[in-house]
Amino acid sequence: MEFAIGGRGPGGWAGAFRAASRRRRAARVAAAVVAGVAAVGGATYYWTQQAECDEENSTQLENSIDQEAQALLELQRERSKALVSSATVAASGDGVSRGRRQATAAAATARAGSNRGIVNSTNVAEFPRAPSMAALKTSTDPTSSRTNVKVDRKFFAQLWRFVRIVIPSLRSRECWVTLGIGATLVARTRLDIWVSDNAGDIVKAIVARDRDAFMRKCVRDISIMMFPMSLVNNVLKLLISLLRVMARKRLTLYFHELYLSQLTFYKATNLDNRIQNIDQLVTQDVEKFCTTLVNLYSNVSKPLLDVVLFSSRLARSLGAKGPAIMIGYFILTSAILRKLQPPFGRLTADEQRLEGDFRLCHSRLIMHAEEIAFYGGGQREKFFINGTFEKLLQHMQRIFMARFRIGLLDSILVKYLATIVGYCVVSMPIFFTSGFVRTLLAPLGRSLNVDFEKPTDADDAAQVAEMYTRNSRLLISLSAAIGRLVLSGKELTRLAGYTTRVGELDSVLRDLRRPENALHGSVSAVAKLGMEDVELRAAMVPGRLVDNVDYVRFEHVNIVSPDRILLAKDLCFEVPPGTNVLITGPNGCGKSSLFRVLCGLWPLYGGTLYRPPRGRMFYIPQRPYLAIGSLREQVIYPMTTLEMRDRNIRDEDLQKLLDEVHLGELSRRRNGWDNVCDWSDVLSGGEKQRLAMARLFFHRPQYAVLDECTSAVSLDVEGYLYTHARELGITLITVSHRPSLWRFHEKLLRFDGHGGWTFTDIRPEDIPQLTGVNGELVAA
Numbered sequence: 001m002e003f004a005i006g007g008r009g010p011g012g013w014a015g016a017f018r019a020a021s022r023r024r025r026a027a028r029v030a031a032a033v034v035a036g037v038a039a040v041g042g043a044t045y046y047w048t049q050q051a052e053c054d055e056e057n058s059t060q061l062e063n064s065i066d067q068e069a070q071a072l073l074e075l076q077r078e079r080s081k082a083l084v085s086s087a088t089v090a091a092s093g094d095g096v097s098r099g100r101r102q103a104t105a106a107a108a109t110a111r112a113g114s115n116r117g118i119v120n121s122t123n124v125a126e127f128p129r130a131p132s133m134a135a136l137k138t139s140t141d142p143t144s145s146r147t148n149v150k151v152d153r154k155f156f157a158q159l160w161r162f163v164r165i166v167i168p169s170l171r172s173r174e175c176w177v178t179l180g181i182g183a184t185l186v187a188r189t190r191l192d193i194w195v196s197d198n199a200g201d202i203v204k205a206i207v208a209r210d211r212d213a214f215m216r217k218c219v220r221d222i223s224i225m226m227f228p229m230s231l232v233n234n235v236l237k238l239l240i241s242l243l244r245v246m247a248r249k250r251l252t253l254y255f256h257e258l259y260l261s262q263l264t265f266y267k268a269t270n271l272d273n274r275i276q277n278i279d280q281l282v283t284q285d286v287e288k289f290c291t292t293l294v295n296l297y298s299n300v301s302k303p304l305l306d307v308v309l310f311s312s313r314l315a316r317s318l319g320a321k322g323p324a325i326m327i328g329y330f331i332l333t334s335a336i337l338r339k340l341q342p343p344f345g346r347l348t349a350d351e352q353r354l355e356g357d358f359r360l361c362h363s364r365l366i367m368h369a370e371e372i373a374f375y376g377g378g379q380r381e382k383f384f385i386n387g388t389f390e391k392l393l394q395h396m397q398r399i400f401m402a403r404f405r406i407g408l409l410d411s412i413l414v415k416y417l418a419t420i421v422g423y424c425v426v427s428m429p430i431f432f433t434s435g436f437v438r439t440l441l442a443p444l445g446r447s448l449n450v451d452f453e454k455p456t457d458a459d460d461a462a463q464v465a466e467m468y469t470r471n472s473r474l475l476i477s478l479s480a481a482i483g484r485l486v487l488s489g490k491e492l493t494r495l496a497g498y499t500t501r502v503g504e505l506d507s508v509l510r511d512l513r514r515p516e517n518a519l520h521g522s523v524s525a526v527a528k529l530g531m532e533d534v535e536l537r538a539a540m541v542p543g544r545l546v547d548n549v550d551y552v553r554f555e556h557v558n559i560v561s562p563d564r565i566l567l568a569k570d571l572c573f574e575v576p577p578g579t580n581v582l583i584t585g586p587n588g589c590g591k592s593s594l595f596r597v598l599c600g601l602w603p604l605y606g607g608t609l610y611r612p613p614r615g616r617m618f619y620i621p622q623r624p625y626l627a628i629g630s631l632r633e634q635v636i637y638p639m640t641t642l643e644m645r646d647r648n649i650r651d652e653d654l655q656k657l658l659d660e661v662h663l664g665e666l667s668r669r670r671n672g673w674d675n676v677c678d679w680s681d682v683l684s685g686g687e688k689q690r691l692a693m694a695r696l697f698f699h700r701p702q703y704a705v706l707d708e709c710t711s712a713v714s715l716d717v718e719g720y721l722y723t724h725a726r727e728l729g730i731t732l733i734t735v736s737h738r739p740s741l742w743r744f745h746e747k748l749l750r751f752d753g754h755g756g757w758t759f760t761d762i763r764p765e766d767i768p769q770l771t772g773v774n775g776e777l778v779a780a
């Protein structure tokens, strides 16, 4: 709220103030402080009410955003798939530590890649996992905490937890910066009061034609004070920005630690549907939380201080009634405006949804441009897109009209009437010293034990001008402080929203890392089973992992999907070193899931799993993960160049590997081994798979899990790769539908798609019977 107070007040006030006794003045100051605090209480009540209103609006906004999120699901799914396939590979490739370093960059690429994903949607569609389906479930879930944002005890408890992470100790830098901001705020308020006093003195000197006083106050004092004033202002800005960055750093690193270790990133995105869009939570919501928290700190503490100090200062000249009337007026007008205000929260939410619909139409056009073009559907799409745009425009016009109506009232109450009230308050001692105002203020005066006495006539024009200037400035500052307090209500609700979201992330990540959940999944998953799920209940008994042997053995292990479907019952087989195993079965029967259990991504149920330590196993999926970085880093992933140098491995050694997989040319392109580009875009499907095989040969694990990872490689090269892997002593566990691969394996694990399985020898005489003339599978 602002005033347009200006002009010159009439003379005759000064005597009134000279005549006031010290005792009375002290009483008035005390009363003014009480009035100020009471008014702040009123303002606080107001903005709590406001917060509830905002809460309602924000819930509507959130709901609407949910709808928009649903509408945009198709696009997000593409992006999530890219992210999750990266997460799966980073998890199974033991790339955790490296993944931590590259998390931000990878997310950025995935996001940037979403556009490519749109155009190239056929590639992405190969991937069966769609964690965004889980996102769909939770985003519409009415019990989701997104719809339940409250400024309550739980909020303050959560907030306190994060404040303790952000400010870990009283000796931390963050604590000093927080205290520094507090001290700077006090200094700034004191300087504001000095400015008001000084402005009064300057006007007084001008009116009294006192040149010496004018030079002293205007030139000398301001010249001296401009240094501390500009210093304080800018130090305040600097400290607030610093605290924001420090808070974000602490909190982001805290979440990175939780998220990127112990495969939590995989579990959170694949096995658990409690949270969605973790990338957004970690990168954006944490940042917004920190910004809102720091802003709230400065936006509440400063105005509170201002209200108390400005009120007490004003009371010295106007008595308690000045600030009390002004604050009362603000509370009154705010209440009126709130009553009459249209539901802008809902209107804005609707606007967002309509904008989302409009954007989605265009995005779908880009995504399916080819199909639409083949169908000749341009006209149909135009009709549809124009219709959506028309709806958006009509809604925007409705909002403009609502804003126009409330704007009229707003200007009258907040600008012009407030100006009148401000003028009246400042000139009260001279014009309104008896009668109506006295009667009006009498109850307030009695309750505050203040005597709103009539000041004696002032007669010193210079002093009057001084008082007028100072008081009007103080009143402007006071009203600005109350305005900021009122706005803080909105910020508090926003902070509650971010705290809930960040708090949810925190509790889910911590839950997934609990020792009892680490190996066996969420305990609650079993607890949620109904009594009718007898078989499932029996199958989901926590299993035992022995990971220090040099063979792979499944003993009575059950494979259960996160959706609690029993994919394989009572698995028992052994893969001794040197015995390659081929896994076959219909789509969706659980072949890849076996690997997920083997690598520790999915919970282990049933019996005992024996396997070598993770570092001695390697996993290559059908679409290999290519990290951000140079060509060298693609081959050695998840090892870093530094680690490679430490182990005395040279680029020439890598070149041999590339030659083995028939990709030797790659290192001879521009920038050679240091060539950094988006490798998933640059390489063809077959080249990516061969590069992944070079990576396998580089790491030479004891066991390699190959999940259809040569499906795009020509048959002759594929044969060579398998032969070479055997020469290197790598034992292979392969999923493939290609009969051409049977000859490289000794055992066959076949799933029947109903939980059953067989584990048999592959006899040489079986192989020709199973392959047709062109190498296709004719019996299984």
Ligand SMILES: Nc1ncnc2c1ncn2[C@@H]1O[C@H](COP(=O)(O)OP(=O)(O)OP(=O)(O)O)[C@@H](O)[C@H]1O
Pocket: 128, 129, 270, 271, 561, 562, 563, 567, 585, 586, 587, 588, 589, 590, 591, 592, 593, 594
């Ligand atoms: N994260 C997950 N959440 C829920 N269900 C899943 C998840 N991952 C896989 N599934 C389900 O588990 C089943 C087995 O999936 P899996 O990937 O093991 O199939 P697959 O045998 O490898 O199939 P394909 O031959 O098509 O690759 C499928 O029905 C799949 O939908």
